[in-house]
Structure formats: C-alpha cells, structure tokens
Amino acid sequence: MKSLSRCSRCGLPEAYPGVQFGPDGVCNYCLYYDVYRDREAAISAELRRGFLKTIRKIRRERRPYHCVVAYSGGKDSSFLLKYLVEAHGLKVAAHVLDNGFISPAALRNIRRVTDRLKVKCIITRPPMPLMKAVFTHVLTRETPFPKELLAMLSPLCVACQGMVFGTTIRAARRLKAPLMFIGYTPGQYPVISLENYLKVNSCVFFSSEVYRDDPLDVIKIGRDPLHELFGSDIDPYFFPGQYIKEGESVPKVLFPFHGLIEYDEDAIYRELAALGWEKPDDTDPCSTNCMINALGNYACVRKLGYHPYAGELSFLVRTGRMTLGAALEAERVDEGCVAMRHSLEMLGLDREDILK
Numbered sequence: 001m002k003s004l005s006r007c008s009r010c011g012l013p014e015a016y017p018g019v020q021f022g023p024d025g026v027c028n029y030c031l032y033y034d035v036y037r038d039r040e041a042a043i044s045a046e047l048r049r050g051f052l053k054t055i056r057k058i059r060r061e062r063r064p065y066h067c068v069v070a071y072s073g074g075k076d077s078s079f080l081l082k083y084l085v086e087a088h089g090l091k092v093a094a095h096v097l098d099n100g101f102i103s104p105a106a107l108r109n110i111r112r113v114t115d116r117l118k119v120k121c122i123i124t125r126p127p128m129p130l131m132k133a134v135f136t137h138v139l140t141r142e143t144p145f146p147k148e149l150l151a152m153l154s155p156l157c158v159a160c161q162g163m164v165f166g167t168t169i170r171a172a173r174r175l176k177a178p179l180m181f182i183g184y185t186p187g188q189y190p191v192i193s194l195e196n197y198l199k200v201n202s203c204v205f206f207s208s209e210v211y212r213d214d215p216l217d218v219i220k221i222g223r224d225p226l227h228e229l230f231g232s233d234i235d236p237y238f239f240p241g242q243y244i245k246e247g248e249s250v251p252k253v254l255f256p257f258h259g260l261i262e263y264d265e266d267a268i269y270r271e272l273a274a275l276g277w278e279k280p281d282d283t284d285p286c287s288t289n290c291m292i293n294a295l296g297n298y299a300c301v302r303k304l305g306y307h308p309y310a311g312e313l314s315f316l317v318r319t320g321r322m323t324l325g326a327a328l329e330a331e332r333v334d335e336g337c338v339a340m341r342h343s344l345e346m347l348g349l350d351r352e353d354i355l356k
Helices: 028-059 075-086 104-117 128-140 155-174 192-200 218-233 265-273 293-304 309-318 324-331 338-347
Strands: 067-070 092-097 120-124 179-181 252-254
Touching (some): 028 252, 028 309, 067 075, 092 104, 104 120, 120 155, 128 218, 128 293, 128 338, 155 218, 155 293, 293 338
Parallel strands (some): 067 092, 067 179, 092 120, 179 252
C-alpha cells in the first residue's frame, strides 16, 4: 500500500471522502470539529436528558423486556449490556447476528457475558451459503453503495450491518420491546443521529410522513442493491427502510455512546474483566468480535485507498480519546493476519480475487 498524506492533527488520510488540508496540514474535519464543538456538546447534553427520560419511563412499564441490544460479543456492546442491566435495571434481551465469521473467543464472550448478567440471548444464523454469496459479491464485484455509506462502513460491513439492524429490530418487535440499543461509538456514526433523536426520539429516523429535511434513508440505500441481486432470500434479514406504514410500530433506536455514556476504552476493558470477558487474539485491531472485518478493511483500502475505521479513529484522536500513534497502528491492515487468512479460506478466495 502506498504512503498517504495525512492530517497533522488527527491522522485522517488524503483518500478519505471530502478531506482537504490547510497550509498547516490540519484537515477540514478538525476545523469543523473546532467550530461546531460547542453546538454538538449542547446537542449531546440534550440527548442525555432525553435518553434518561425515555429509559425511566420505559423502566416503569410492566413488560417482559424493556429493550433489545444488538449484541456482537465485542467490547462496546458487551459493556452496553452490562451498563443497561446494572446502571438502569432494564429487562434486556441480547440479539446476535451470527454471520459465520464470529471469532471463537467472541462466541465464548457472548455466552459468558449473557450468563453472568442473566440476559436472554437470541441468535439469528442466516444460511451460510447465503452469507458466503453476499460477502463474496461485495468483496469481488462493484457494488452501488454510495460514498456517504462508504465513509462509515466497508461494502462488506454495509451488508452485514444491514442484517444486524434488520434482524435485531425484528427481534425487538417480536418481543414487543419498545427500545433497541446499538453500541456505535461517537466516531462510528455521524452527528445526524443526534439530530434524528431531536426530531423523532430515535437515533434512527422512522416516520410514516415525508418532510423535505428528512435524512437519507440509509437503511434502504444499503438494502436495495443486495435485494436486486439476491431477491427474497435476503428479505428476512433486512428492514425495508425508514419510512413505515401509518400506525406501524417500531422500537426507538438509541446510541448510548453518543450522549449517555462517556466513551473511555480503557475503562470499558476494566469493567468487562469483571465479567470474565477476554479480548480475542484472532481479530484485527479494529474489531473485538469479527474475523472477516480485516478482509473488509483490506478490500476497502485496495479499492478506495482508505478503510472507514480511519474516520472513527481520527475522531477519537480529535476528541482526545486516543493518541495519534495508537490510531495509526490500529488503522494498519495486516495482510497476513490470522483473521484474513481464515476468511479467505472460508470464502474460497485468494487475495488477488479481492476487488481492485
């Protein structure tokens, strides 16, 4: 991989969508952050008040389950489960989308954490031939996912995260749980999630009405290209889009790390140690649960010159949550790592097959 010019402050690479550098080498994302920091802090404070009000209201209701958590066994969603159970006393169900590439260590963490917290765990396993077909396609063929998605997720993760979201929201509806939580960190999902909450009390926008300032329907944008390719085979695993029928009920979706929980990775690891959670040694530095993530990052770098974790990592540097050196090391793609070799073997591919 060729060496890239980077922001002198946050390390964001020159290939990242929309990045520009000033004379001092500082990128426009850093400048935007400085200008809008106070505004975003005020919105986050409002988000916290709203989240707490919603949780307190739901907690008073007599329900089998107050919420469902999109659970991967990774550090963030494991901490989120612990937090919701112990700090707020919610009746929680965990939903896992098993994509066939979950690290064995993460599977052990899923069992260990849900057992310790006495949380119901629901696992959805799509047919492995379907998962391999979807993953092989997005890794080896052009996909019409737009850049606004590829700034957040690799094409592989667009497909997988769409299934995570779709199957988890369906699980929440089956359990009649009014809330769904996702452990996105502040750098993983853009500030639009905060503004969505101010509009509809959900970080994911759902509405039966259409307004001119509605956000892009990223649910539909991510699903439709795959539906065109794989038809009804994928329908049980995706949600159609953000526009719902009049009177249709969907859970409110909250991202607690955006306003309710101050993100501190070291503190998260310390908290999880008490549950017996162990960090996998067979995943890449950007994941603590998924082995195919490394291959998704590799494909993105080959095609686009960056992988989307660069945006998240640079945000953590920009906000003082990570050092620049640590972020650059985490962003590095190890082409010979265990996770990549395993994933290529599972898919029957060579590195040369990955989209150039």
